[in-house]
Amino acid sequence: xxxxxxxxxxxxxxxxxxxxxxxxxxxxxxxxxxxxxxxxxxxxxxxxxxxxxxxxxxxxxxxxxxxxxxxxxxxxxxxxxxxxxxxxxxxxxxxxxxxxxxxxxxxxxxxxxxxxxxxxxxxxxxxxxxxxxxxxxxxxxxxxxxxxxxxxxxxxxxx
Amino acid sequence: xxxxxxxxxxxxxxxxxxxxxxxxxxxxxxxxxxxxxxxxxxxxxxxxxxxxxxxxxxxxxxxxxxxxxxxxxxxxxxxxxxxxxxxxxxxxxxxxxxxxxxxxxxxxxxxxxxxxxxxxxxxxxxxxxxxxxxxxxxxxxxxxxxxxxxxxxxxxxxxxxxxxxxxxxxxxxxxxxxxxxxxxxxxxxxxxxxx
Numbered sequence: 001x002x003x004x005x006x007x008x009x010x011x012x013x014x015x016x017x018x019x020x021x022x023x024x025x026x027x028x029x030x031x032x033x034x035x036x037x038x039x040x041x042x043x044x045x046x047x048x049x050x051x052x053x054x055x056x057x058x059x060x061x062x063x064x065x066x067x068x069x070x071x072x073x074x075x076x077x078x079x080x081x082x083x084x085x086x087x088x089x090x091x092x093x094x095x096x097x098x099x100x101x102x103x104x105x106x107x108x109x110x111x112x113x114x115x116x117x118x119x120x121x122x123x124x125x126x127x128x129x130x131x132x133x134x135x136x137x138x139x140x141x142x143x144x145x146x147x148x149x150x151x152x153x154x155x156x157x158x159x
Numbered sequence: 160x161x162x163x164x165x166x167x168x169x170x171x172x173x174x175x176x177x178x179x180x181x182x183x184x185x186x187x188x189x190x191x192x193x194x195x196x197x198x199x200x201x202x203x204x205x206x207x208x209x210x211x212x213x214x215x216x217x218x219x220x221x222x223x224x225x226x227x228x229x230x231x232x233x234x235x236x237x238x239x240x241x242x243x244x245x246x247x248x249x250x251x252x253x254x255x256x257x258x259x260x261x262x263x264x265x266x267x268x269x270x271x272x273x274x275x276x277x278x279x280x281x282x283x284x285x286x287x288x289x290x291x292x293x294x295x296x297x298x299x300x301x302x303x304x305x306x307x308x309x310x311x312x313x314x315x316x317x318x319x320x321x322x323x324x325x326x327x328x329x330x331x332x333x334x335x336x337x338x339x340x341x342x343x344x345x346x347x348x349x350x351x352x353x354x
Contacts, residue, residue, distance in 0.1 A: 013165070059204065069246055157347075158344075
């Protein structure tokens with residue numbers, strides 16, 4: 001089945017940002033990013049000024065998709081947590097609510113054990129928020145901001 | 160599947176360039192990258208082999224400007240064209256909003272075009288999409304080569320649905336932006352319908 005279009009409103013966005021902010025702090029992480037499984041960047045917290053978050057989101061999604069493909073090949077549903085170890089920096093990826101990927105970037109100031117522990121708690125909170133987003137989309141037929149765009153609006157983009 | 164973010168007032172859409180091996184999908188993206196203002200584009204990522212064949216995907220984020228106060232961002236992806244990379248192609252089609260089929264106009268590549276088109280239809284169906292219903296355009300690339308097949312034949316075989324189609328020579332840029340504009344427009348029209 002085709003996934004529904006994802007619409008993120010201010011209220012849920014603030015809640016998601018707050019969870020990422022706390023996770024950064026509690027896990028002693030350098031940065032925390034949340035990306036959509038299809039490669040769209042959602043939000044980030046921490047040391048991201050010098051990070052190309054758009055590329056990171058796209059590559060994370062590609063990486064995760066490939067890893068899930070591998071899991072299926074060996075009879076697993078998916079690998080819900082993936083860890084990449086570098087010389088200084090490490091990445092911990094985990095799937096949230098079946099539709100987003102929580103990325104934690106950390107160095108020697110933290111540890112894999114601490115990150116895994118904190119990610120578990122944050123994942124539960126994020127899952128609740130994402131469930132609420134889906135419910136909202138189903139119960140309230142929100143008017144799309146694009147319902148009223150005209151052909152001229154679209155043409156103007158290319159002029 | 161587009162992503163509308165009210166907080167950052169952004170709308171993100173995903174466009175995938177599909178087609179047989181060496182038809183010019185990556186060349187399309189490279190031309191777009193080279194001819195776009197630095198402020199409108201992000202970094203282009205190519206996951207390629209040592210011989211510059213696409214291994215997983217190419218990725219290019221583009222900003223087209225604003226509609227009704229929302230920034231429109233398009234994420235352009237290519238798939239690896241070689242037949243044996245089918246598992247990777249399926250992954251890249253996830254969450255797609257629009258597809259560009261890049262055909263290789265050379266007579267001897269007709270079979271490969273048809274096979275790739277059929278593969279696109281199958282892989283989209285696996286994700287729950289119908290090729291006849293999603294935003295879709297066809298580009299006939301390599302029109303500048305002497306062994307290019309006639310447009311009549313290409314159209315008959317590859318575009319029976321008569322979606323917007325374009326002649327191109329991606330190495331020199333002919334037709335590349337016309338193709339991009341056409342698919343972006345179809346995606347936005349679809350978005351409008353959805354609202």
